[in-house]
Amino acid sequence: MIPRPSYRVSLALSFLAALIVANVSGPQYIYPTFGTSLNDRFNWSAVQNSFVSTACFVGVSFSGPLCAWMIETLRIKKTLQVSALLMFLGPFLVAQTYAGRLPDSFILCAFYLICTGIAGAAAYLCALDSQSHNFKQRRGLSMGLTTASVGTCGVVFSQINDLLFGSERYEKDAPTSNDSTYNFLIFIAFAMSAGILFGSFFLGPVQDHGRQQVIYQQIDEEQQPLEDVNTFEASSSAASVRDSIESDPLLDAGSKLEEDCPSETVISGIKVLKHPIGLALFSTLFVVLGIGYVYLANIGQILNAISAPGNSAESTQHARNLHITLFSLGNCGSRAFFGALSDVLRNKFGIHRLWIFVFALISMLMTLTWLVSTSTAAITPEKLVPCTVIISAAYGIAFGIGPAVTTEFGICSQLGHLPVCSCIW
Numbered sequence: 001m002i003p004r005p006s007y008r009v010s011l012a013l014s015f016l017a018a019l020i021v022a023n024v025s026g027p028q029y030i031y032p033t034f035g036t037s038l039n040d041r042f043n044w045s046a047v048q049n050s051f052v053s054t055a056c057f058v059g060v061s062f063s064g065p066l067c068a069w070m071i072e073t074l075r076i077k078k079t080l081q082v083s084a085l086l087m088f089l090g091p092f093l094v095a096q097t098y099a100g101r102l103p104d105s106f107i108l109c110a111f112y113l114i115c116t117g118i119a120g121a122a123a124y125l126c127a128l129d130s131q132s133h134n135f136k137q138r139r140g141l142s143m144g145l146t147t148a149s150v151g152t153c154g155v156v157f158s159q160i161n162d163l164l165f166g167s168e169r170y171e172k173d174a175p176t177s178n179d180s181t182y183n184f185l186i187f188i189a190f191a192m193s194a195g196i197l198f199g200s201f202f203l204g205p206v207q208d209h210g211r212q213q214v215i216y217q218q219i220d221e222e223q224q225p226l227e228d229v230n231t232f233e234a235s236s237s238a239a240s241v242r243d244s245i246e247s248d249p250l251l252d253a254g255s256k257l258e259e260d261c262p263s264e265t266v267i268s269g270i271k272v273l274k275h276p277i278g279l280a281l282f283s284t285l286f287v288v289l290g291i292g293y294v295y296l297a298n299i300g301q302i303l304n305a306i307s308a309p310g311n312s313a314e315s316t317q318h319a320r321n322l323h324i325t326l327f328s329l330g331n332c333g334s335r336a337f338f339g340a341l342s343d344v345l346r347n348k349f350g351i352h353r354l355w356i357f358v359f360a361l362i363s364m365l366m367t368l369t370w371l372v373s374t375s376t377a378a379i380t381p382e383k384l385v386p387c388t389v390i391i392s393a394a395y396g397i398a399f400g401i402g403p404a405v406t407t408e409f410g411i412c413s414q415l416g417h418l419p420v421c422s423c424i425w
Contacts, residue, residue, distance in 0.1 A: 007208045014134050015142065017202035018127040021080070022146045024195035025124040026153030027090070027116045028056040028293070030188060032324050033161045036300030037181040038109070041098055048106040053297035055110040059117020067122040076126045080200035083119040083126070088193035090116030095185035099177040123196045124150060130203040144336070151332030151396075155325050157188060162321040168314045180317075277354065281405055284357040285398055291364060292395030299323050299388070306379045319381040326385060327392040334396025342401050353405045360394035367391055 031053065039049050070079045093112045096102045127146050135142040165184040176182060273279050295302075300320050307316055338356055345351040367390045371379070 007206065010202075010206045011134055013202045014130055014204070014206050017199040018131050018142075018146050019149045020195050021123050021127040021199035021203065022149035023153050023156060024087075024192040025120040025127070026150045027087075027113070027120045027192070028060050029151075029154030029296070029324070029328055030157045031056050031113065032154075032296055032299050033158050033321060034181050034184055035297060036304065036320065038094070038098060039301070041176065041181075042104050042106070044106055049301075052106050052110050052113065054293070055113035056117040056120075057293050057297070059114035059119075060121045061117075063118040063121045066118065067125050070122055071125060071129060076130060076204045077200045079122055080126050080196055080203065083123040084193045084197040084200070086115045086119035087123070087196055088189050090119065091185045091189035091192070095182050095189065098185065099175075099182055101177075119196070123199070126203055127199065130205070133205040148332050148336065151328055151335065154328035158321040158324040158328070160187075162318055166314060167312075167317055277405075280354055280357070281402070284354075284361060285402055288357070288360055288364065288394055288398040291368070292391055292398070295388075295391050296324070296327050296395075299327070302384070303381055306376055306384065307381065323381075323384065323388045326388050327395075330389045330392030331396040331399070334393040335400035337400075338393075338397045339400035353401050356397055356401050357405075360397040363390050364394040 035053055038044075038052065044052065067079075070082065074082065090112045093102065094109055097104055097109055097112075102108070128143055131142040131146050161180075161184055165180045165187070167180050170178070170180050170183075271278075273282060303316060303319050303323065307319070342353045342356050345356070346353055367387050371387060
């Protein structure tokens with residue numbers, strides 16, 4: 001019989017598994033590493049390419065209710081197993097389409113990538129749910145590291161693509177069924193599904209069986225003295241508790257809460273968008289997240305447009321992986337830095353978190369204005385590096401500040417009835 005691991009070992013394995021699962025749950029950050037090759041292979045139009053390039057992001061963004069239902073119904077282990085299957089099938093079917101073994105319909109490719117996005121979102125929610133259960137006293141740290149692990153997904157796989165699947169490692173005229181893009185798609189299909197499947201063995205609430213045994217023993221020992229308690233003392237205790245409740249009713253707590261938020265009213269439905277903060281939040285997230293991800297998904301096409309005609313495929317691939325790495329690092333670092341900065345500005349100086357959104361919008365607008373106003377011949381991959389860093393920082397601000405603004409917007413007036421703002425987020 002295999003001995004049961006100790007409680008601390010089980011927690012450590014659960015924590016490590018959550019980080020691994022999170023690190024393979026960001027297909028939307030991996031797509032740019034092979035998206036340009038798909039476009040070159042099938043010669044998609046701009047509209048068709050936009051459908052395919054945003055498919056992973058659509059799967060991640062709009063699968064929240066489905067993923068929550070899966071976790072509630074199937075529990076963490078089975079949800080991860082289903083996610084592993086979808087995560088394998090998505091890139092694998094795209095690889096077979098790239099090799100010419102399946103129909104080259106852009107709609108089918110988009111569908112495969114949407115399934116991949118759904119798998120990533122479900123696995124990520126399982127990792128967060130497990131961390132929330134197992135580290136109740138350290139939720140901020142454990143869930144923060146898990147979120148950061150998703151942010152580094154693009155770093156890990158872009159560097160793997162650069163080091164192990166570079167174009168120089170394959171013949172120049174290699175068939176599409178055995179070139180760098182095909183082999184990289186097969187690799188991520190196996191690697192990401194294996195990482196999620198690994199998590200299914202360790203994620204979930206970890207029970208401290210030794211502590212439960214001690215508690216049960218104490219209850220058995222104390223049961224007999226409790227049966228001999230004097231009836232008069234029990235009734236007196238109940239009466240005192242009742243008097244205490246009557247002297248301090250819940251209405252007082254409700255009145256105190258209303259005093260803390262005297263000027264706020266209940267906001268729901270379309271009224272959220274009519275509120276200045278609600279409208280500002282929606283507009284900012286809509287613009288920053290949309291532009292940020294479109295920039296990331298099309299970084300390969302941007303680099304192809306500004307690269308010199310004589311550049312080799314190896315140098316273009318290296319530049320693309322470098323910018324994906326910088327975007328992922330900027331996104332991850334921005335979440336942590338501006339999240340902490342917003343706390344300091346709000347708590348010490350009373351500056352609303354929305355002003356950081358204003359900074360993100362202005363910086364992104366200035367960067368895009370410079371890109372549009374500068375001729376293509378004057379821009380090089382090296383000059384594009386600051387643009388990638390600034391846009392990634394603005395993109396990270398939306399994820400780092402958005403949840404806090406959403407919560408603070410309705411914490412007093414909604415009392416838990418603010419799913420509308422959560423849907424906007």
